[in-house]
Amino acid sequence: MEAQRNTIVLVCVGLYLLLCVAVGLWAMRRTHSARDFFMAGRDLGILVTGLAVFSSTLSGFGFVGGPGLVYRMGTSSLWMVVCSSMGFLIAFHLLAKRLRLFAELRESISLPDAVAARYRSEPARFLTALAILLGVMGYLATQILAMATVLQDILQRSFGPIGIEACVAMSSAVLVFYCVTGGIIASVYTDLVQGFVMMVAAVLVFFAAMSAVDGGFSGMTRLLLADDPESIGPWGTLGMVGSLSWYFVFALGLAGQPHIITKMMMTRRLSDAKHILPVSIAAYSVSALLWISIGLAIRALVIQGTHPTLEISDAAAPQFLQGYAHPLLAGVVFAGLFAAIMSTADSFLNIGAAAVVHDIPRAVRGKSLLPELLWARIATVVIAALASVLALRSGELVALLGAFGWGTFAAALVPAVAIGFNWKRAHATAANVAIAASLVINFGIKFWGIALPWGFDAGALALLVSLTLFFGLSFLLPQRRLDPDVEAVMDL
């Protein structure tokens, strides 16, 4: 079976991609309107929503970039994982009720719709949509780059050298197909399949990683302690402040990730939220085993001298699977990797298309691009093409590009959305200033390559500044009257 390793992997991945195409075609028959395309008809059940929320959270960033970061920095990036329980709690406490109620009351089909209704402000709609579009580009590029990296590793073993450009093109093509055909319905139902595949893959990999190093986790710990005690300490090589800043931006930032929180607007019943929360946390925790176990195992194996040193840390997951997992397991896990990547990327394409077709035109000229469904499909293709170009030109590691995307969303949307929907005094001007300031800080630090002291994360700083501005300005400015129905919903 070892001789057919690559054939088995290719067959598993091929079957999985065909399954995604089939779901896209099935979902196309259920997509009749823009509300179906963007909001899944607001008819999703507990399991579908719970797995869609988790699988959108743990993306290629987690499945490819995560192990890569552990290889590179030791345990530092595990703060992005351990914050998940608090992150989901904050997001559900602040938004599960408010967003669902706003969506139904005002027939909102996107997050900027709800923001415009909350603040009675078209500039707020525009800035929210702009922040979403900019964040989508960075984060979608991460997913496409992760998918292409994995595909390149698989194809090169069977067919010899193959360019990353060709892999980016192939990855984008499947992704675009099922998103364009089925919209968010295809996205959430593939999320369901993808979520199960990710969980099974993570558990199997966890045991493979335990057996790859003598003594399991204790054995890995001994090897890593001997090489560099800090790498297996609680802060990893990045250090205390950098790690805790990741805890801050990733825990709090989950409530600002539009691809995750818009799922809360799609549920059949609001009361399902109490079941969706534990489902999402449990599924995420199981799947995060892959991030932790592969990363630590491959770092230990390289230090031990069992595995050759990696040229780039993003290769950690593919190389571990090709070298230490049973061929059939490798096939399932590679399909799981694609699942993780595609389940997030399809959500980005969807909310990005909504920003271009629905939100920005409504903010600028008072109405959407019509016919909305056709333009949404065209916008999906264009956004995927632009993100593919960005993926090829960025030159960043998957996880670092992903962290930038996460921080962009977090700093822009947590104040205006997560806080603003729960605080009547929150002012539209404060929301607009917070969003604009967060974008300027995030992109400014990125563009000028500014290094913050002690490894403090740029997204965390932008989030801290935008939150402080949001609260401070809302206290300073006179309170504005809300629409009566909006005020009534905020009192519930």
Next chain:
Amino acid sequence: MKLEHLLFLVLVLLAALFGYLSLQEQPVHAQGVAHPDHPAMALGGDAASRSLPILGAGLAFALLQVTFFGGLLLLGLRRGDHERVFPRYLPVAGALALLALAFVLLFVSYRGQAVAGADVPTVLGFPPATAWMLYGVWWTPLALVALYVWRFDDWVYGDWEQARFAELVAAARQADETAARESAQSAEQS
């Protein structure tokens, strides 16, 4: 003190802490250095010289975060700006205290670990401080998840809220229909 004032105060303290840290001199390996044998890998180096001088600031950073997150949870549980939410404060604060305790124990363990270097025992597969991170910081918030599930109908969305929201939606739809009818009539007249 209102909840929003507390949240703002914590943010100001976090910003001040960032300012304080910015003024502290960083050792060369504060954010890690390249591994001599493996170029895509980093090393943390001597823990005592890079982490112990800012250990207190690090603990303050963690505890301020726990306070801020707790305030946000209560903000989400509040109905209206004036409702008394004291009965909800106690269980939520108790569950948050567990998280704060996990952080304190992590820092206490780390102080010993930073001095001991490689000569530390393992707990459930990891050095003690790392074990507190993985098993304590990650899992203590599950008490809050249990509270959310258990008290959802009372604290978040119960029968009264459902009935009130149904009234709001009915009123909104009626207003939409009236507006559409009036718009159609005016179009016919013109």
